[in-house]
Amino acid sequence: MSKRGKTFNIMFAGVGGQGxxxxxxxxxxxxxxxxxxxxxxxxxxxxxxQGSIYVHFRIGEPISPLIPYGKxxxxxxxxxxxxxxxxxxxxEGGVVIMSSRIMPSVTETKSVALDxxxxxxxxxxxxxxxxxxxxxxxxxxxxxxxLAIKAGNARTENSVLIGxxxxxxxxxxxxxxxxxxxxxLVPPKTIDANSRAFDLGRDAGxxxxx
Amino acid sequence: xxxxxxxxxDSGPALMLANEAVVRGALEAGVKVVAFYPGSPTSEILDxxxxxxxxxxDFKMQISANEKVALETVAGASMAxxxxxxxxxxxxxxxxxxxxxxxxxxxxxxxxxxxxxxxxYAHSSQSEQDGRYFGEAAYVPMIEPATxxxxxxxxxxxxxxxxxxxxxxxxxxxxxxxxxxxxxxxxTLNRTPFKRNKWADVKGQYFTVxxxxxxxxxxxxxxxxxxxxxxxxxxxxxxxxxxGNVGILTAGVCFLHVMEAMQNLDIALPVFxxxxxxxxxxxxxxxxxxxxxxxxxVEELSPYLETRIAALAQRVNPKLNIVGKRSGFFSEMLExxxxxxxxxxxxxxxxxxxxxxxxxxxxxxxxxxILPERPPIFCPGCPHRGTLWAFRQALQQxxxxxxxxxxxxxxxxxxxxxxxxxxxxxxxAMGASLGISAGxxxxxxxxxxxxxxxxxxxxxxxxxxxxxxxxxxxVTLFVLDNSVTAMTGQQFNPNSPFDAGGTPARKINxxxxxxxxxxxxxxxxxxxxxRDCIGxxxxxxxxxxxxxxxxxxxxxxYGDREKKKRGEKIIPGENVKETCRVIxxxxxxxxxxxxxxxxSDAKMVIQQDLCDGCLECREVCPxxxxxxxxxxx
Numbered sequence: 001m002s003k004r005g006k007t008f009n010i011m012f013a014g015v016g017g018q019g020x021x022x023x024x025x026x027x028x029x030x031x032x033x034x035x036x037x038x039x040x041x042x043x044x045x046x047x048x049x050q051g052s053i054y055v056h057f058r059i060g061e062p063i064s065p066l067i068p069y070g071k072x073x074x075x076x077x078x079x080x081x082x083x084x085x086x087x088x089x090x091x092e093g094g095v096v097i098m099s100s101r102i103m104p105s106v107t108e109t110k111s112v113a114l115d116x117x118x119x120x121x122x123x124x125x126x127x128x129x130x131x132x133x134x135x136x137x138x139x140x141x142x143x144x145x146x147l148a149i150k151a152g153n154a155r156t157e158n159s160v161l162i163g164x165x166x167x168x169x170x171x172x173x174x175x176x177x178x179x180x181x182x183x184x185l186v187p188p189k190t191i192d193a194n195s196r197a198f199d200l201g202r203d204a205g206x207x208x209x210x
Numbered sequence: 211x212x213x214x215x216x217x218x219x220d221s222g223p224a225l226m227l228a229n230e231a232v233v234r235g236a237l238e239a240g241v242k243v244v245a246f247y248p249g250s251p252t253s254e255i256l257d258x259x260x261x262x263x264x265x266x267x268d269f270k271m272q273i274s275a276n277e278k279v280a281l282e283t284v285a286g287a288s289m290a291x292x293x294x295x296x297x298x299x300x301x302x303x304x305x306x307x308x309x310x311x312x313x314x315x316x317x318x319x320x321x322x323x324x325x326x327x328x329x330x331y332a333h334s335s336q337s338e339q340d341g342r343y344f345g346e347a348a349y350v351p352m353i354e355p356a357t358x359x360x361x362x363x364x365x366x367x368x369x370x371x372x373x374x375x376x377x378x379x380x381x382x383x384x385x386x387x388x389x390x391x392x393x394x395x396x397x398t399l400n401r402t403p404f405k406r407n408k409w410a411d412v413k414g415q416y417f418t419v420x421x422x423x424x425x426x427x428x429x430x431x432x433x434x435x436x437x438x439x440x441x442x443x444x445x446x447x448x449x450x451x452x453x454g455n456v457g458i459l460t461a462g463v464c465f466l467h468v469m470e471a472m473q474n475l476d477i478a479l480p481v482f483x484x485x486x487x488x489x490x491x492x493x494x495x496x497x498x499x500x501x502x503x504x505x506x507x508v509e510e511l512s513p514y515l516e517t518r519i520a521a522l523a524q525r526v527n528p529k530l531n532i533v534g535k536r537s538g539f540f541s542e543m544l545e546x547x548x549x550x551x552x553x554x555x556x557x558x559x560x561x562x563x564x565x566x567x568x569x570x571x572x573x574x575x576x577x578x579x580i581l582p583e584r585p586p587i588f589c590p591g592c593p594h595r596g597t598l599w600a601f602r603q604a605l606q607q608x609x610x611x612x613x614x615x616x617x618x619x620x621x622x623x624x625x626x627x628x629x630x631x632x633x634x635x636x637x638x639a640m641g642a643s644l645g646i647s648a649g650x651x652x653x654x655x656x657x658x659x660x661x662x663x664x665x666x667x668x669x670x671x672x673x674x675x676x677x678x679x680x681x682x683x684x685v686t687l688f689v690l691d692n693s694v695t696a697m698t699g700q701q702f703n704p705n706s707p708f709d710a711g712g713t714p715a716r717k718i719n720x721x722x723x724x725x726x727x728x729x730x731x732x733x734x735x736x737x738x739x740x741r742d743c744i745g746x747x748x749x750x751x752x753x754x755x756x757x758x759x760x761x762x763x764x765x766x767x768y769g770d771r772e773k774k775k776r777g778e779k780i781i782p783g784e785n786v787k788e789t790c791r792v793i794x795x796x797x798x799x800x801x802x803x804x805x806x807x808x809x810s811d812a813k814m815v816i817q818q819d820l821c822d823g824c825l826e827c828r829e830v831c832p833x834x835x836x837x838x839x840x841x842x843x
Binding site: 015024025029031037040041042043044048049050051052062063066068081082085087088103105106110112118121122131132135154 | 573622820
């Protein structure tokens with residue numbers, strides 16, 4: 001927990017259409033069911049897909065809905081480049097849980113396509129991790145799609161990411177409450193796959209943070 | 211999850227979006243009629259009411275053609291003795307304000323509350339308009355919550371104030387309140403069945419002109435004094451005690467930033483947390499500032515509070531040092547956060563900030579140098595992408611790209627100002643493209659072209675269209691008919707056969723409307739048949755008089771949801787490497803985010819989990835490379 005001992009700050013980042021709001025709702029339910037207080041600053045509004053989106057998520061005794069710069073204990077990024085986009089919120093030594101998936105923007109694709117000498121390359125996960133390492137060495141990089149497929153359903157990537165959160169030793173919500181909240185909010189048919197995805201994420205997180 | 215909390219009848223704690231807490235508050239207050247036009251950051255209020263409409267079945271709801279109609283609808287319901295509620299975004303009140311000023315004079319009957327949401331930073335608005343001036347200008351009481359809990363409590367209280375003083379009450383919020391999720395203690399919910407009244411039982415007089423207006427004004431001023439006396443006493447205007455002779459005046463979400471900043475600095479200055487923006491509780495404020503040497507005013511946007519407290523200080527404490535925007539400590543721009551507030555407080559009380567925020571930002575900026583931008587973009591499958599592509603081809607083929615002026619309007623298609631379209635001549639306000647076109651058509655040699663969506667058409671474009679046709683103007687209008695009000699979350703509008711909550715409604719016949727108005731040419735195109743759109747667009751642009759191009763294809767997000775309901779699959783497109791000739795028309799001219807490049811062979815690749823299967827890219831590709839995936843049945 002942060003220095004005041006009361007508030008744990010999580011910055012969610014991703015791309016419109018990935019289900020970030022559901023992820024935030026799951027942790028919200030888990031927090032409340034554990035008797036903790038939660039508060040968020042969410043980005044709704046223009047409903048386009050593929051835009052950059054975030055949620056400020058605070059557990060404990062938050063006052064403002066927005067996390068101050070440099071004070072996020074954790075960042076959960078469903079798309080790797082979006083982790084870097086909100087890096088100003090991450091505290092030194094904070095935990096980053098990020099998917100290795102990158103969804104290039106159209107302008108980046110255009111510059112890659114139009115470079116006749118083919119020297120312009122897409123930004124890679126390694127490029128991003130190198131930059132993030134200047135703020136923290138606690139980076140959990142997950143091939144969430146591969147793990148989701150391993151769990152039996154490619155659409156359980158969010159459960160993989162959320163499983164990794166409970167591997168973080170400071171994480172204030174008990175692991176079983178998080179799992180219960182995941183399973184309560186996913187479609188009933190996918191409960192088994194989501195449960196496996198959660199475990200795979202937790203194990204992968206433990207391996208990184210262990 | 212939270213909608214279940216909106217519906218439950220017992221009291222107790224819940225984690226709720228403030229917009230949902232507003233809905234809960236209105237339901238707890240016994241609201242009977244609600245009406246809205248959607249607009250960020252208020253749309254979830256409309257959506258939540260819509261989703262619980264059938265469950266309760268004891269209130270009536272309409273999605274109105276615009277905010278003015280919505281306000282008039284709830285005012286009419288109030289006159290008819292029903293508690294009523296509307297909400298709108300900041301600029302929505304500009305549309306509604308014509309009636310709002312008169313409603314201030316006439317007053318109302320049953321409790322009637324209007325929420326307006328300002329948008330500091332203009333996250334999703336055309337300006338950082340400060341709506342706080344509306345209350346004072348119209349003599350209508352205005353209140354402002356800071357948290358989800360206050361959003362619920364103040365909504366309920368607003369109904370009481372409204373009904374007691376027979377006035378409209380405006381509740382002003384900002385984006386960071388509307389889109390804040392927080393812990394809320396719900397009250398109990400005791401709904402009663404909906405019952406129509408008899409006019410004879412509830413009637414009053416609601417007209418204002420000339421001598422009537424003057425008499426009403428005199429009554430209104432007295433009413434304002436009575437409201438002010440109540441506001442002096444309300445606990446929503448509160449002082450958080452603290453030590454020393456430096457105090458803080460704040461309201462809304464800034465109160466939360468102030469409290470967290472003080473915690474970070476380990477200080478406890480006395481804070482006046484204002485809940486009523488108009489009328490101001492001047493006595494209470496005077497008591498607060500009387501013994502202070504310095505007052506820090508923390509408010510986003512214009513110096514509304516600062517100006518008024520400075521005037522008050524002239525009377526009660528002329529030596530008061532006011533730290534705010536005029537003294538250069540705070541900006542009139544953008545939205546605030548803890549770091550912004552903490553820095554000013556630290557400077558005034560001479561303390562060290564908790565961490566060096568500027569250093570954090572500077573380091574982050576450096577780290578982000580490698581990061582490509584992610585500009586807002588049309589969704590995969592968006593029909594607008596095809597319409598705009600065909601429009602550009604038409605202009606190119608006619609060789610008139612530099613001989614036209616393009617007046618755009620408010621909607622997803624506002625993004626036509628971005629690459630690859632770069633139509634950025636004008637875009638002001640709902641329906642404004644038509645009036646602007648009238649002036650330009652009189653003044654320019656160029657062909658004048660305007661664009662509106664279906665929702666904007668019925669919201670505010672019709673008078674402008676009537677005006678153009680009446681004046682025999684030579685203008686081409688695109689109407690992007692995508693069935694719903696897409697940008698705010700695909701709500702229904704007069705172009706839908708549905709109203710709030712999916713209840714049946716009458717869809718306005720768009721072609722007949724234009725025929726009836728006397729449009730000179732009406733063409734209908736399907737943007738998914740992208741190439742075939744070019745010819746009709748050219749014809750319409752080249753024809754004399756008022757021509758209309760209706761580009762008809764439902765919003766992809768809405769369409770996908772409907773497909774899912776019907777159990778239909780979305781079949782994504784597939785890149786066929788043998789046929790891709792690396793021409794990159796799909797990349798350079800189309801900007802679909804589902805399309806990327808395979809760096810190993812430089813060929814185009816469709817990311818199938820993002821692709822919507824519209825195949826507009828096949829239409830754009832000179833060699834028809836993309837095709838639908840083979841689907842195994």
